[in-house]
Amino acid sequence: MxxxxxxxxxxxxxxxxxxxxxxxxxxxxxxxxxxxxxxxxxxxxxxxxxxxxxxxxxxxxxxxxxxxxxxxxxxxxxxxxxxxxxxxxxxxxxxxxxxxxxxxxxxxxxxxxxxxxxxxxxxxxxxxxxxxxIIKDETELEKIRTAQKIAEKAYLEMLNFVKVGVSERELAARLEFLMKMNGAEDISFDLITITGKKTSLPHGVPSDAKIAEGDFFTCDFGAVYEGYHSDTTRTVAVGHATEEMREIYTTVLNAQLSALDVVKAGVPAADVDRAARKVIDDAGYGKYFGHATGHGVGLDIHESPAVSYRGNEILRAGMIITDEPGIYLPDRFGVRIEDMLCVTDTGYENLVSLPKELIIL
Ligand SMILES: [Mn+2]
Incomplete structure (x- = not known):
């Protein structure tokens, strides 16, 4: 020790x-x-x-x-x-x-x-x-993996409560409760459980607003275990999704997957951002993706390296980064999909095991 x-x-x-x-x-x-x-x-x-x-x-x-x-x-x-x-x-x-x-x-x-x-x-x-x-050793990785497992278990349990008429705040409270019951010492940040138009706000705050039929529901969540954080986002639809919602979802997913393809030790973090950004730009939604593709995670929820085209860090084995592109249409809806990865010499270990195809609850 x-x-x-x-x-x-x-x-x-x-x-x-x-x-x-x-x-x-x-x-x-x-x-x-x-x-x-x-x-x-x-x-x-x-x-x-x-x-x-x-x-x-x-x-x-x-x-x-x-x-x-x-x-x-x-x-x-x-x-x-x-x-x-x-x-x-x-x-x-x-x-x-x-x-x-x-x-x-x-x-x-x-x-x-x-x-x-x-x-x-x-x-x-x-x-x-x-x-x-910035480089995590095996003891740190184990803690991050555990934090992630706790968060995913709680998320899946919470999904059972995502229904028309349930408020964002209730779902945030339930998710926090479930994380702590599953062994989290804390939540990584104020949980984002938002629905409907509010999903166009990347960091929207849960309120008394209730889930309605045909809404997207975005959940950005993480647990803390022995000081180490996890970070994941999933967006699901409730009841049904329109063609446009499906198109946006698919574009974000393709951007997220394109960024994953690039992740590997030796690659500039900026290239990961560019890979995601290109897919969204090419689909015509570039101006609706206004944040970086990702960030480092560890003892802090946001730490080095920045996964941004402005950053100059080169990925190395043992770095933990997120891959979380999004498209946010003001006053309409938004989609973000986020995985947390450990960079390796040959690619990455995806610490998130939740599915990414569009789920309609
Ligand atoms: Mn994040």
């Missing part, structure tokens, strides 16, 4: 010089490097040592869960932190740029610089951490 964390820590140490430390405050990043995932922790890494500072409320859990670091119960954060920095003769501290509030940065600057310790720009640190997290 602890060699997983040793490996991660040692990669992060590559950006530290002798008298330098990294101070990590983002909960997900702390969890990634030591296995302890609760809020209100501070993780300090030097060339030789690693410390997790938590307050009294978390000390027992931290002692049980944290690996590869010395767990310290702090009383006054700045004093305890300065003591450790002095013991290690640290002259400069890197702080994550993306997660630190201005107030917090001011606090650390004020306290540390008074002792002659520089607080340096953390963008290099952020980049390094994202670079570590």
């Amino acid at each position: 602890s060699d997983i964390f040793d490996r991660r820590i040692n990669r992060l140490r590559e950006i530290l010089s002798d008298r330098e430390a990294a101070l990590i405050t983002n909960e997900k990043n702390i969890g990634y490097f030591c296995g302890f995932f609760h809020s209100e922790g501070y993780y300090l890494l030097t060339r030789e040592k690693a410390y997790l500072l938590v307050d009294f409320r978390y000390i027992e859990a931290a002692n049980q869960k944290a690996h590869g670091c010395e767990v310290i119960c702090f009383h006054k954060l700045s004093e305890d932190l300065l003591k450790i920095l002095a013991e290690n003769e640290i002259k400069s501290v890197k702080i994550e740029a993306e997660y630190m509030t201005v107030a917090r940065l001011r606090f650390f600057r004020h306290k540390l610089e008074a002792k002659g310790i520089t607080v340096s720009d953390g963008s290099e640190l952020d980049k390094k951490i994202a670079g570590c997290r």
Whole structure:
């Protein structure tokens, strides 16, 4: 267990010089490097040592869960932190740029610089951490697979309740309940269970609106298992689907499949986006597909790499990406189909096992 964390820590140490430390405050990043995932922790890494500072409320859990670091119960954060920095003769501290509030940065600057310790720009640190997290090891993949299995089981159980007259909010509540009953520690994001005209909103919010005969019903859902997220979207029709609905559905499905054909280690992520976009453009619906084809998934629901024609990441084995093109006709309806994939040297492992042909309930 602890060699997983040793490996991660040692990669992060590559950006530290002798008298330098990294101070990590983002909960997900702390969890990634030591296995302890609760809020209100501070993780300090030097060339030789690693410390997790938590307050009294978390000390027992931290002692049980944290690996590869010395767990310290702090009383006054700045004093305890300065003591450790002095013991290690640290002259400069890197702080994550993306997660630190201005107030917090001011606090650390004020306290540390008074002792002659520089607080340096953390963008290099952020980049390094994202670079570590972008490739999932087997223990992480197992957690993502489990999250996906839980989500799919709950989704299939929820589908039994998708009927004319049932509200979007009821279905969101039911899906969340079923995920938790099936072992999810949380939902990946506010579940999207939308119907009718609202399906034209890529991130529509469930309301009291009720399913009507002839509606599309779009469900974008995911579960969290041991910190790791899953992400899937399916669109089904209720009662019947018009020719136009079928045509749009088929176009989105073809785009989704074309993107799948491209996925493989060594391929630019932008090519995956272009493959999906081409199918939708060629069918004349290009302007109705306004988001990227996909994104990375892991400890965060959206993380690197971006699967967008604007991105410049090259796919590598062990990356988790989504493939989720859509067509959204304003004030009419929309369709999105999303799979979550693990990139391999020869292609991908599709973590989603749900069918993709149009289902009419
Ligand atoms: Mn997604």
